Amino acid sequence: MDRSVVTIAPTPPYHFDLTSAYATNYPGHYGADINQEGLFPRLLDSRGHPHLVTVRALGRVVSPLLEVEIEKADTGLDDALISQAKRQVAWIFGTDQNLAPFYRMAMNDSVAGPLVRGLKGLHIPHTASVYEALVLAILGQQISSHVARVVRTLLIQTYGPSAEVSGVTYYAFPPPEAIVAAGMEGLRAIKFSARKAEYVVGIATRVASGKLDLEGLQHQSDEEVVRTLLGIRGVGLWTAQWLLIRALGRTDGFPHGDLALQRLLGLLMDKGAPFSPEEALEYSRRWSPFRSYVTTYLFAAARSGRFASLSRGGQVGP
DNA sequence: GGCCAGGTTCGCT
């Protein structure tokens, strides 16, 4: 087994716990995202060369440092693989983001300002690939986050590549070829609806054959990205906006069709009712071009229990 | 048991 350790210096302020918690969103041992005592092991699969990266935080919010341990079950851990792993970890944990412009905007905003307080150093985590984000987004459409978690774990542990490191089995996200091989029946077997299975297999087929270049979206403008994504069956505006934020690292995504977001805005503004999608979009313009951050901080605040009626799972209403 | 959940598409007016 080959092993190497590198460090990453995130742009301060950087709060690793907040950022990693947002990425995983739940405790416990599930598939690709695990939080073990402050360690974040994750299996990355580089063209059939699975390697385990384990991230932990050293240093403080104002002087942050991440330590990344890279392990490969067999040999062949060369410099190229190490630097690639380092780049991927930096991307996944959003270490390069500079929050200063967003914080300057928030300081002069009565809604965003209080939101930022208490979440200092939260960066936006990213998915390992656009493809992964798209599959997860379709998987999570309309179903509760808990159900989405169950299905997602099944997907990863049933069809994802695995590797055993130090006696523990880890799973990577299933590559397109694995989903094509699973087929509609394979996805139905792990609680996908027929429709979602059809969408996901369709996407995986086109990605595997090279007809759909999702990673190439990194080079397109926000508008082009949205236009391209909307042409894919199973993708609506909500999914496209979500990908702008979580897969493509854009600063101004805003999923105004999101039910939870509409409710949060209603609570935050003491409206007594959820915002309509149009109201949400209209109101959000004041936060441009930092709406991805506002969205992320909103959900992070909600999860931390700052909106009592939502953390209880209750309805928002009169 | 019924209703709904961090949507999307399809088939009707």
Add this chain to the structure above:
DNA sequence: AGCGAACATGGC
């Protein structure tokens, strides 16, 4: 263009 139904499953 706009509206309702279907989708599949788990939690309350």
